[in-house]
Amino acid sequence: MVVDPGAHIFALPPGVDFPRELVAGLIERFADRPPEAMARVRLYLNSGRMRRRVREYFLESGARYLPQLLLISDLGADPLAGLPMPVPSLRRKLELTRLVEELTRRLPEFEAGSSHFALAESLASLMAEMQSEGVHPERLDRLDIAETHARHWQQSLAFIRIIARYFETDGELDAEARQRLVVETLAQTWRDAPSADPVIVAGSTGSRGATALFMRLVAHLPEGLVVLPGFDRDMTDKAWNSLDSSLFPIEDHPQYRFLALLRGLDLTPTSVQDWRAIAAPDPARNRLVSLALRPAPVTDQWREEGGSLGDLETACTGLSLITARDPREEALAIALALREATERQVQAALITPDRLLARRVAAALDRWGIVPDDSAGQPLQQTAPGRLLRHVAQIGGQQLPIAELMILLKHPLSATGAGGEARGRHLRNTRELELYLRRNGPAFPDADALADWAAKSPEERGIWAEWLAGILSQIVAPLPDHLPTRVEAHLALCEAIAAGPGGDPAASELWREAGGREALRLMSDLREQAEHAGDVSAADYADLINRHLQGGMVRQTLTAHPLIAIWGTLEARAQGAELVICGGLNEGSWPEAPAPDPWLSRQMRLESGLLLPERQIGLSAHDFQQAVAAPQVILSRAGRDAEAQTIPSRWLNRLLNLIKGLPEQNGAAALKAMEARGQRWIDLAQELERPKITLTPAPRPSPKPPVEDRPRELPVTAIQTLIRDPYAIYARRILRLRPLDPLRPEPDPLLRGQVLHEIVETFVKTHVEGETLDAARTRLLAITQEVLEAKIPWPSTQRIWFARIHGIAEKFCRxxxxxxxxxxxxVIEKKGSIPLQKVNFTLSAKPDRIDILEDGSAEIFDYKTGEPPGDAEVLAFNKQMLLEAAMVSRGAFEQIGPRDVSAMTYIRLGGDGETRTMGQTIKVKDREETPEDSWAKLEELIARYLRPSQGFTARRAMQKARDVSDYDQLSRFGEWDITDTPPKEGSA
Structure with a gap:
């Protein structure tokens, strides 16, 4: 082994297969040693994936002893004497939640709107960072921010100083504190007695304080080695020196962490030796990328060194550039490139931090039966157990609306504890209950509604309804703000839902498969640590469950394709793919925007020695530099996302700007070739999406059903529909199609009209002779309160509509x-009808109210919840009042017989409670119309629609182009528009 301290740092260039070359170099160095010497080596690696690949390459190299393959993160779990094991992170977060809740109670304006658990998580991360970086509370005490920072940061710092002291004095160690302490203990131990066994750290950049300390410690060992990944040999001394600014270090550069590590060892970049004499896959491209990623303040080096890059067409031969229109096109183009790789038997990988893009690509690959090896797996929140746990947590302690109930009942885990046949009955009952509730309500189903439904059913559904009623009672049951109680109730409810009526929770699918096991592990952890939390409301508990489950990932259980992988950016260091696709190269995605820190400002972090936001960007930059150095690379981005135009990643921008700025090196031609190679995949994606057949848009429908099937009776309110949208009459009265009631009932205008009409009807019918104005007003408001409580299940709507009546009560009573x-x-809400003389047709009506005046004539009243129609609307299509007047004069209502109509009055139940009275004749400019005129026009209209040649045209004369009909989907509106002429021929 080496003996020169300056030779303990080795590196491999970007683009090489780091784990393969690491193993090869290690075998070379131990070739002249006994076989058992390799078994004494402790090899610390940066990730689990790196460890798996190192083990694979050792096994491929033949029969031999393996070194001890460890993770750097395992140091924190090293059972050193005298050091207790670390406190579970969940316990620490729950303890911090109590402190954060007290802070926000005393300072309500502090991070208003943020959840307590979210703040506790960020605070736990800050404490972990302080422990890992070795920042003691004294450093915080020396910060003087009274005049230079806002009051928020002053309050935050005062709180953190208290919390940091608590962490220092607490005898129980966090994982990060224990990791740092283990490293410091090793330093003291190895100072007195250096390790006799070889110790190697490989694959890490030393981005965290404890890790960097351990790497420096190993580098000083006689038998210690550090192997750096992706070390840039093309950086000049001037470039290295530019990274260490006197004001702010340029931590967003991909090589900055290496410089910081070397400075800590009193070494320079020239001291780093090659681990193996191996070149990068494309040295010319590495030089190009190295120059492109120089810090912004020294981009003048582009001019100085750009000429030495040579022909850029050669350097960019292995690069392709995809600029898709949107994320969907980008995902499909990437999937096509990966599919071709399988045909060519090429190892290919998509590297992206954008999990949504990764899921889109996986979904696109599914059409060809390709399952990629996704290193991240599926978030537990998106699995069936995760969704059920989150949904049940969100609905706890409140009445369940129909939509939320259906989500619960249709969940794939519901009623799976009694076998497939029971599950089938459950789904059938769910479907029938949904249709019943959507037609009949109530908006918030309860045990009484379920009992009514079960009693009306021809099948035996009582047991199922009783089970569901029990579930609803558990959901609405109030619980104390005690986390252990909430956790137990939550788990019991989820198991009861999964078991089904008469089922066994243990036999259900809830805790089975990989997702169920991971969910059970996390919920068991929460159950064990729940006693360390304070009071938790229902809303806080839902947020806690949501965030707690974010920590779970479920690995792919299906057999993945051996050639296709999807990696996060960290896996770029462990890559070994011939084709690498860098996807999602947009600002905010790669690099990801640093999460805002609610506790410390950037200046406070710098002065206290904590990590700056740029450090994470620098790590992402290093991952990019590694990935883009692969043999074949596709750089991919979407020109816009779901909201707006996107901005290309800063590294992609720099690379393209450098290429374009070097025309003497054929930069323009190189860029054009890159785009052409990327455009091929976009063209294939567009071709794949192009429909194979062309469908002719549907014409504007105007069906002509047989005369004998046409309606012979209509209410007066339907005449407006017949004028405006005849197709709706055809669909409703002839086809007998009704729009399905909404899954989420809302207090819509129809319900408001029904309820307000009932209030006024009750008020008029219960009139008291000699009643004073105050007494009448009191009676009206009492009736309003009673009807709203009986008919409206939404408390907020009750208050709003009560205020509407309260505002007009005095005027209405007067x-x-x-x-x-x-x-x-x-006549109050009584139906009447009368046949037409010239055609076989009956017109019916149910007036809100008809009064008989002193002179024997009638006055018709119509209550309106909105703005009453104007004269122009009445003349054009709103014929209700005119036709009702014509019906009164013809004796359509038995209670009053034939009467002359002297007035027609609209009464508005809202606004200012205004009224509008119309006389016998409606006049607008040179047009006028009486009830008799309207009657004659009605007879003519009905006669026309009873002719075989007359069709029921869709949206014939809608009042507004944006008006929506219940039957727009049936008529395929959108394939045609209102300017289209309906076909002359047609049938039902």
């Missing part, structure tokens, strides 16, 4: 007193 003086209500 106007009602005046109406009582002029006449007497004779």
């Amino acid at each position: 106007d009602e007193e005046g109406r009582r003086v002029k006449g007497t209500p004779a």
Whole structure:
């Protein structure tokens, strides 16, 4: 082994297969030693994937002893004497949540809107960072921010000083504190007695304080070695020196961490030796990328060194550039490139930090039956157990609306504890219950509604309804703000849902498969640590479950394709793929935007010695430099996302700008060739998406059903629909199609009208002779309160609609007193009908109210919850009042017989409670119309629609182009528009 301290640092260039070359170099160095010497080596690696690949390459190299393959993170679990094992991180977060809750209670303006658990997580990360970086509370005490920082940071720092002291004095160690302490203990031990066995650290950049300390410690050992990944040999001394600014270190550069490590060892970049004499896959491209990634303040080096890059077409031969229109096109183009790699038997990998893009690519590959080896796996939150746990946590302690109930019942894990046949009955009952509730309500189902449904069913559904009623009772049951109680109730409820009626929770699918086992592990951890939390409300508990499950990942259980992989950026260091696709190269994605720190400002972090946000960007830059150095590389981005245009990644921008800025080196031609190679995949994606057949858009429908099937009776309110949208009459009255009631019932205008009409009807019918104005107003408000409580399940809506009536109560009662003086209500919500004389047709109506006046004539009233129609609307299509007047004059209502109509009045149940009275004749400019005129036009209209040649045209004369019909989907509106002429021929 080496003996020169300056020779303990080795490196491999970007683009090489780091684990393969690491193993090869290690075998070379131990070739002249006994076989058992390799078994004494302790090889510390940076990730589990790196360890797996190192083990694979050792096994491929033949029969031999393997070194001890360890992870640097395992140091924290090293059972050194005298050091207790670390405290579970969840316990620490729950303890911090209590402190954060007290802080926000005393300072409500501090990070208003953030959840307590989210703040506790960020605070736990800060404490872990302080422990890993060796930043003691005294460093915080020396910060003077009284005049230079906002009050928020002053409050935050005062709080952190208290918390940091608590961490220092607490006898129980966190994982990061124990890791640092283990390294410091090793330093003291090895100072007195250096390790006799070889110790090697490989694959790490030393980005965390404890890791960097351990690497420096190993580098000083006589038998210690450090092997750096992706070390840039093309950096000049001037470039290295530019990274260490006197004001702010340029930590966002990919090589900065190596410089910091070497400075800590009193070494220079020239002291780093090659681990093996092996060249990068494309040295010319490495030189190009190295120059492109120089720090922004020294980009003048582009001019100085650009001429030495040579022909850029050669350097860019292995590069392709995909600039897709949107993420969907990008994912499909990437999937096509990966599919071709399988045909060519080429090892290929997509490297991206964008998990949504990774899922899109995996979904696109599924059409060809290709399952990629996804290193990240599936987030537990998106698995069936994770979704059920989150949903049940969110709905706890509240009445369940229909939609939320259906989500619960249709979940793939519901009622799986009694076998497949029971699951089938469960789904059938769920479907029937959904249709019943959507038609009949209530908006918030309860045990009584379930019992009514079960009683009306021809099948035996009582047991199932009783089981569901028990589930609902558990959901709405109030729970104390005690986390252990909430956890137990939550788990019991989830198991009852999964078991089903008469089922066994242990036999259900809830805790089975990889997702179920991971969910059970996390929930068991929460159950064990729940006693360390304070009071937790229902909303806080839902947030806690959501964030706690974010820590779970479920690995792919299906057999993955051996050639296709999807990696995160960290795996770029362990890569060994011939084709690498760097996907999602947009700002905010790669690099990801640093998460905002609610506790310390950037200046405070710098002065206290903590990590700066640029450090994470620098690590991402190093991962990019590694990935882009592969033999074949596709750089991919989407020009826009779901919201706006995107900005190319800063590294992609620099690379392209450098290439374009060197025309003497054929930069323009090189860039054009890169784009052409990328455009091939975009063209293939567009071709794949192009429909193989062309469908002719549907024409504007105007069906002509047989005359005998056409309606012979309509209510007066449907005449407006017949004028505006005849197709709706055809669909509803002839095809007998009804729009399905919404899955999420809402207090819509229809319900508001029904409820307010019922209030006024009850008020008029319960009139008290000689009642004072105050008494009438009190009675109206009492009726309003009673009806709203009975008909409206939404408390907020009850208050809003009560306020609407309260605002007009006095005026309405005063106007009602005046109406009582002029006449007497004779018809209140009573149906009447009368046949037309010229055609076989009956018109019906159910007026809100008809009063008989002192002179024997009638006045028709219509209650409106919105703005009453104007005269122009009445003349054009709103014929209800005119036709009702014509019906009254013809004796359509038995209670009053034939009467002359002297007035027609609209009463608005809202706004200012205004009224609008129309006379016998409606006039607008040179047009006028009486009830008799409307009656004659009605007869003509009905006669026309009883002719075989007359079609029921869709959206014939809608009032507004944006108006929506219940039957727009049936008529395929959108394939045609209102300017299209309906076909002359048609049938039902």
